[in-house]
Amino acid sequence: MNKIGSKGLFSGIIVSLAMIASARAQSVVIPVETKDNALVLEVGNDRVLNMVYFGGRLGNKDEYKNIGGLNNFSGTIGSYNNAYTTAGTSNLVEPAIQVTHADGNKSLDLKYVNHTVTKISDDVSLLSINLKDPVYNFEVTLNYKTYYDENVTEQWSVIKNREKKSVVLNKYASANLCLQGSEYWLKHYHGDWAQEMKPEEERLSNGIKTIDSKLGTRADLFQPPTFMLSLGKSATEESGEVMYGNLEWSGNFRLDFEVDPSNHLRLIAGINNYASDYVLKAGGDLETPKFVYTLSDKGKGEATHNFHNWARKYKIADGEGPRLTLLNNWESTYFDFNEDKLASLLKDTKKLGVDLFLLDDGWFGNKYPRNGDHAGLGDWQENKAKLPHDIGYLVKEANMNGVKFGIWVEPEMVNPKSELYEKHPDWVVKQPQRPEIYMRNQLVLDLTNPAVQDFVFGVVDGLFTKNPDLAYIKWDCNSVIFNANSAYEKNQSNFYTDYVFGLYKVLDRLRSKYPKVPMMLCSGGGGRVDYGALHYFTEYWPSDDTDPLERIFIQWENSYFYPALTSSNHVTDWGKQPIKFRVDVAMMGKLGFDIVVGKLKPNELAFCQAAVNTYKQFSEAIWHGDQYHLQDPRENDIASVIYVDQAKSSAIMFNYLVNWRVGTESNAPIRLKGLDPEKKYRVEEVNVMPGSRSTIKPSTYSGKFLMTVGVNPDVKSWRPSVLIAVKELK
Structure with missing residues (x-):
């Protein structure tokens, strides 16, 4: 298995209350409850699964059966509140799933079969609802995983092709929700490199608002898969009904917000179907990424705590553990360093009082030395001119200085000027008959190819095998995907989706072997920040913009959705603010430094040393508090x-x-x-x-x-x- 309205027009038909009661007596009501909230699904006598409620939890479960008859979700062309809207039959609104069968037919009609509830722990439950087409041997299982105390739900689908030939999935969303409110206020984010997480809030009007990415990698560069949705009025910190959502997916995503003719809001979240008609083989299953959400009727503050508590306990790698303070060499040296210079920086690490020294880009490549960003990427052997005694020497030096050692990698990428490119041009994502297009002078490796997955795993595994005391990985990803084409993938329309599946396979292997090693998710700044990736990483890099004034705004918006211990904040020379301001801003998360310690004035060094001690005194509140x-x-x-x-x-x-x-x-x-x-x-x-x-x-x-x-x-x-x-x- 791959993981991946106001009332309708009067119809002129009068239905007696007795007839309504009789019809509703045959329905199946399925509440999905957390401590404070409930999502209610209902199956009518037509065996169609509908969503009839999302709001505060009732004290008496038997009363959920009374909700469905109180709302009119029907319009002049059918029902708007299907729990997983299909295409090609009676539904003419935006679908959650659309398929093309082997015979060319594009219709799908999913009927309720049964459901099961699995109690995973006192806090966690999984509801699985099985749906099947009565004509084609095609099934979907809808999954709702609830975290009771945290008021959080993860929702996803498993699509099953039981037909005799392949089918094409033209759209395959993770979740389809129907929400009710007098108005809907959507707060979402946009930006670019060094300008991440710019907020924008708007009142949704009739029609569809779509937030999406088509970038392949660094999918969040322009828009992240994160949003706030206020029901009725724009929520404040302490008041209003608000939903937070995040798609746990590190590739192309799509979020549809459709205000239907009855003034209900239909929310569809999942993988972007742009250039991605997915060919699902006979007998095959496709598991879509999880869409995670929480609902608060007490404003944004409560929703933030819900997400933070859930993430630390269940999602982020080592979310309940400590974090390492560090000194990074990047803005001190860039590509210009050698063993002696690094050994000096290791001593500065101890002097500063932080836990770890991080060696950044530029340590590798011999035939094509990594002395700039134009060459060497992909050739992961130590550069002998810079590091004649290899990484092991630096790891030992770090240990002798009483600090840990970490290293930068960008294993998904390659420079055309590299031995890897020369040996394996078929490993590179590119169109064979078109000019190559570069971002930071590099191209993307094809992670749909198992051989490439082995290579990328081997880059990191090899570093740990040679250097068992290696204590930290900074994983970068600087390029988006241009000229999307795979020499390995038989169905090119599967490429964008299978690329992310391939990435997760590599990360699954790494976390299986190295479950506790801290890893930073960098991605050229905040270009890949989602809970699908943070399942594997202990922290992320919010932005390459380290100007502390700008960082206040970037870190502020991220902090609504991600807890502080995941936000890597470094003190640098960006900006005009004094060292105190820069350090104070960086302390609002996981503290690091990227400065030349030797150039600090005595009082500045004394301040930084004292600030590190202060940070450690309050780290428990910052990392694991509210x-x-x-x-x-x-x-x-x-x-x-x-x-x-x-x-x-x-x-x-x-x-x-x-x-x-x-x-x-x-x-x-x-x-x-x-x-x-x-x-x-x-x-x-x-x-x-x-x-x-x-x-x-x-x-x-x-x-x-x-x-x-x-x-x-x-x-x-x-x-x-x-x-x-x-x-x-x-």
């Missing part, structure tokens, strides 16, 4: 966020000036969130530059006071970033 967005940088001169540990005993509040016009400052207290109102807390400023004095007097307050009145961080142009520690008095 995050609260206090003041949005797009709506206020001062941005503010707080992380509170699970025991509500320790918290750290980050405050930043984001409007540098004259006279902007924090003029009023900012109310904190997430504390215990009955506890007493000591409040004081931390991360103060050596030689400077805090303007905030250490004081003691009740949690009730801090959440009702608040504290003024005293942010001004001459102190543009302020960190406040909140610790329980015991």
Whole structure:
């Protein structure tokens, strides 16, 4: 198996209440419940599976059977609320699935067969609903995996071809939801390289709004598969009904939002069918990627906590474990380094007080040395001129300095100027009769080919085999797919989908052998951030833009969906802000440095060393605590966020000036969130530059006071970033 409305017009027919009751008595009602919410499916006497409700959970399950008759989902051309809308029969709205049978017929009609519920744990349950076409031997199983305490559901389909010949899947979505609200407000994101996660919110009108990607790799470069959907009105941090969604897929995706003639919203999420009519062989199954979502009637804050708690516990690699602070050499040296220079940087790693030294791009290639981004990619042997004693020497040097060692790879890619390209031109994604098109002077390897999968696995496995103490991998992916064509794939329309299946096969093998090794998902910045990829990675790189002012906005938007321990934030020389501002911003996640430590002034070095210690004191709150967005940088001169540990005993509040016009400052207290109102807390400023004095007097307050009145961080142009520690008095 591959993993991958207002009421309709009056019809003139009067149906008695007795007839309605009789028909509904034959229905099958299937509630999908979490702690606070319920999604209700219903099978009528026509054996069609419909979705009749998505909202707050009822105390009495027997009452779900009364919901279906209260809403009119029918229009002049049929029903709009099918749980998995087919094409070619009675449905004329946007389909979730569309097929072409071997005889050329394009109709599909899925009828309910049965369903099962599997209890995986006290918290997790799986509902599987089997549907079958009465004419063709074609089946679909709809899966709903619920995480009860977290109020999260993962939904996907398994499409089964039991016909005697291949069928073509023209569309094959993971999920099809029907939502009800007076209005629908969609917040989605767009951007480009170094401009990721720009938000845009709009009221959906009748018709279809589609968010998609056709880039192949780095699929999120322009738009990520992540969104907020408010029902009725635009949700605030603490009020409104809002749904978060994310497609767990690292390739081309498609999200359709269709407001139907009855003013219901039909949401279809799945793999993008662009250039991807999938040929499914006789007897074959296709498992679509999971679509994960949560619903909150208490605003965005609760939805954020739902996603964060679920992700750390169930999805992210080692989501409940610690993270490593690091020093990266990239912006210190770029491609210009040797053993002596790196050995010096290893000593700086220890001096700075971080856990790991990360060697970035440029360490490999001999016939075509990797002295720039135009050559060597794909030739994963140490460059003898730079590293005469190989990686092992540096790993030992790191150990001798009391730090760990990590390394950069980009194993899915190749430079045309490389030995790999010369030996295996058939491994490269390209059109044989057209000019090659490059992004960062490179092309993409064909991961539909098992030989290429073995090679990519071998790149990373070989590094660990030779260097067992290797402690970290930075996995990059800088190019999108141009000229999509595979020398291996027989059905070219399967290529985009099978590429991602191939990538996941490699990552499955790596995680099976190296389950705990930290790995950063880089992808030229935030070009591949989704929960399908984060299943294999401990963290991601939000953007190549490390200007701290810009990073506040990028990290802020990502943090609605992804917990802080997944966000790799590095201190660099980008931007005009002082070192304190840069460090303070990087501490809102997984802290790293990409600077020349030797060029720091004594007081700057002392500050960075103290900041690393402060970070480690509050890392539990940042990594595994609850995050609260206090003041949005797009709506206020001062941005503010707080992380509170699970025991509500320790918290750290980050405050930043984001409007540098004259006279902007924090003029009023900012109310904190997430504390215990009955506890007493000591409040004081931390991360103060050596030689400077805090303007905030250490004081003691009740949690009730801090959440009702608040504290003024005293942010001004001459102190543009302020960190406040909140610790329980015991």
